[in-house]
Amino acid sequence: MSQAVRVITLTMDGREISARGDQTVLQVARENNMYIPTLCHLTGLARVGSCRLCLVEVKGINKLLPACVTRVEEGWEVSLNSERLSKYRKSILELLFSERNHVCAVCVSNGHCELQTLAQTLGMTHVHFAYRYPRLAVDGSHDRFVVDHNRCILCTRCVRVCDEIEGAHTWDLLGRGVNAQVITDLNQPWGESDTCTGCGKCINVCPTGALVEKGKSVREMTKQRQFLPYLTLMRERRW
Amino acid sequence: MITLTSLPLAEADQEFLDKVIAQRGGRPGALLGILGKAQDHQPRKFLPRETLEYIAAKTDTPLARIFSVVTFYALFNLEPQGKNTICICRGTACHTRGSRELLESLMFKLGFHDPDDEMADKISLNTNDGKYTIRTVACFGQCALAPVVEVNHEVYGHMNEQTLQRELEHLGRETAKK
Secondary structure (H helix, E strand, O other): OOOOOOEEEEEEOOEEEEEEOOOEHHHHHHHOOOOOOOOOOOOOOOOOOOOOOOEEEEOOOOOOEEOOOOEOOOOOEEEOOOHHHHHHHHHHHHHHHHHOOOOHHHOOOOOOOHHHHHHHHOOOOOOOOOOOOOOOOEEOOOOOEEEEHHHOOOOOHHHHHHHHHHOOOOEEEEOOHHHOEEEEOOOOOHHHOOOOOOOOHHHHHOOOOOEEEOOOOOHHHOOOOOHHHHHHHHHHHOO | OOOOOOOOOOHHHHHHHHHHHHHHOOOOOHHHHHHHHHHHHOOOOOOOHHHHHHHHHHHOOOHHHHHHHHHHOOOOOOOOOOOEEEEEEOOHHHHHOOHHHHHHHHHHHOOOOOHHHHHOOOOEEEOOOOOEEEEEEOOOOOHHHOOOEEEOOEEEOOOOHHHHHHHHHHHHHHHHHO
16 A cells, blocks of 8 residues: 555445545445445456446546446545446346347356346346347367357456466457457467466356356356455465 | 468568567567568468467467457458458448449459358458458548549549449459569
8 A cells, every 4th residue: 555545535325435545436335335236347356347337426427437447536426326327237237148148047157147146136127139149159178168158248357367367368359349259379279278277267257157167067166266365465475 | 260371480481570579579569560560571461370379479478369469450361361452441421322232243253152241340351362352441531432442552432333343354464464
């Protein structure tokens, strides 16, 4: 913590809160047990602000701000769950659902999928957009893991954990827009990747059933993420 | 599915890449320039697998990152390009002046029959004989001359099927001469 960090006060959903000036809206909200939905954000990984689910309203600022990458400022009046926000968030979720083939009933992550949980929490009852039903590949060439592009939401958590925590940078994104897809190395089958260490961190950070371990049942496929805060802490201390 | 073309890297090419990397390497954003130079240096204006792997190794860039960059930017080609590039504008002004028909007739003449290709937002097709590349672009900024076609980096305005056919025949003769 730098010396010049000020303590500021702001209100969130009408509650007066004090926070450090170097904190993000999301951090402050979580410290005070207030809920902001997130999808691409994962504590311990770089913040990209790409899913836009954590958008919040600040009085006096016309545009919506992504809570995970916005620093708090003195005197802000933030609202976390207005009607406008809930409408936007539901639309974002609907777009995510319509973009690929998310069929919970046959998914190995059914019951512990972050996309599914968010849809339930935010009360998304149906999708207003036409489903795209893209024909996407399932790559099972790796000994232990499978990537199912039909269930990927392009949050890039796997890309970040592989680059920042594991240091292998096996994953990245191919193309852009509707053609974007996660790839391993030079878009080759995962099993042929030279850089993949097989650590399984990407499996555990994946919010959906896009990255899973072979031969695991739905009940077994719960994500284990204790390693993330632990490794972050250990590397900061450089032990 | 995007696939890479394999083409062994000659020693002279390696030296060229070494020089470019020595000049530009180490700075943020250097990768784009290096890849651009590598593509220009290639006679068929594309980036083969071996070139990408060589650049990755020399600049300490992850392979996945390199692939991500070359697929994000439309200026990079992963397939050998034709000797002649014909680029048809699919902007709004050109569309209303019949660029769809121009594109369809051109694709038909060069032997492409897949209607999916015609519907795609962005086209980059190479004929098997290596003579032509067809591309589409969103706008050349020459809407007053719609429909616009760019042939080998020269912009032609007010094109119709006859003038395009004439241009194609001209290109055919020129290519045969070489």
